[in-house]
Amino acid sequence: MTRESLEDLEVNLLLEAVHGHYGYDFRQYVRASIKRRLWRRAWLEGVETISALQDRILHEPTCMDRLVVDLAVNVTSMFRDPGFYRAFRDKVIPMLRTYPFIRIWNAGCSSGEETYSLAIMLEEAGLYDRARIYATDINDNVLHRAREGLFPLDKMRDYTANYLQAGGVREFSSYYEADSTGARVRRSLGRNIVFAQHNLASDRSFNEFHAIVCRNVLIYFDRNLQDRVHDLFFDSLVTFGALALGEKESIRFTRHVAAYEELDPGQRLYRKVV
């Protein structure tokens, strides 16, 4: 047996063990990316093999916590890709305006930067009081941070620049309060957000939505899991509901390509047409 296939076997066993013991299902995540992150975790833990890492993960829950942080990539920022938010305001907000009550699903919300950005968009469009944003993530720890709405102060300069590029019309600083612990998003901005744990790999749809925003989440999933999640999104969207993906994501390689039309050619904004 070559070393490559032994390594693959160890990775498979570890992912099965993690699923069986902790319920987290990373088995259909992009394998190339999972392997790199497992080896990085092994190195940080000071163990030599993936099997040794598995042993530690099963017997030390705190090691599992660290692994979840590694595997669920949480890189995000407020108004990341300002062009997307401009397109959302121009193309999606007018559609949302036609509904008496608006439900938006922010899937894979991480620590909430994107969720609060969406809330700001709705607030400035005068729609926030009849809207609810359901923001979900697999990881309870990041959801806790998201509910707190506390972000590093040194990020606010970048976020302000993003907000202005996205066409923001107010003082960005009016949305948060700065103190020694960081920049805390104003309570009122969270008033219509529900943060909840949801696992795209195993959980079902929980409502019907007028827009689903899921950016740079599906890139970590393999084709089969992407198909599953696209089924979930398709089932969860109203007809003419909007689907927002990340800048380099596409429905081109999924089986739902015919069910959507492009709302904006440059941005990955789609509308369900069936």
Added chain:
Amino acid sequence: MVPAAQRAEGAPCDLVVVGCSWGGTRALATILEQLPEDAGTPLAVVQHRGPGVTDIALPQFLRRRCPIPVEEAEDKTPIEPGRVFLAPADYHLLVDGSCFALSTEEPVNHSRPSVDVLFETAADSYGPRLVAVVLTGANQDGAAGLRKVKEAGGRTIVQDPDEAERRAMPEAALHTGAVDEVLSLAGIAARLRSLIGRHGRGP
């Protein structure tokens, strides 16, 4: 791991990965414009670029100069022969079996995209059927990945540091001791022309 001795000289090459940074655009163009329009092998390229820049300038520049088709890789783009796939700005480009994957994981060697990430994942999927090329650059990215390519039985080529616009990156690669050939840009272009004639088979 496949020992180098087991790898037949002139083994078929099913993917070429290229990493470059400072001075890379010119170096890339010099190589790519000498490749045929109908190459039998795909190429994947990481050229370091500034974050947040929706930089369509690089693919456009290369498209104007090179007969071989050039495109930015998207998530799950199939790795098809005869095309050059560029890592998009601010994403890592990974090889995952028969298609590409993207990631916004933290930068590696202060870089996203990182050459190491491309090389390591490509080595994992393609093993001895991979050729890796490190070109000009002012950092160390690519050296660790090149070592992985060599360990997996692939072929490794580095631009002659004396000719490179910035010598740090090719020198760091050379220091790994895992380099098969040190060539000029003209030499690299000639070598790739002879390697990529055969039709790619996928991983």
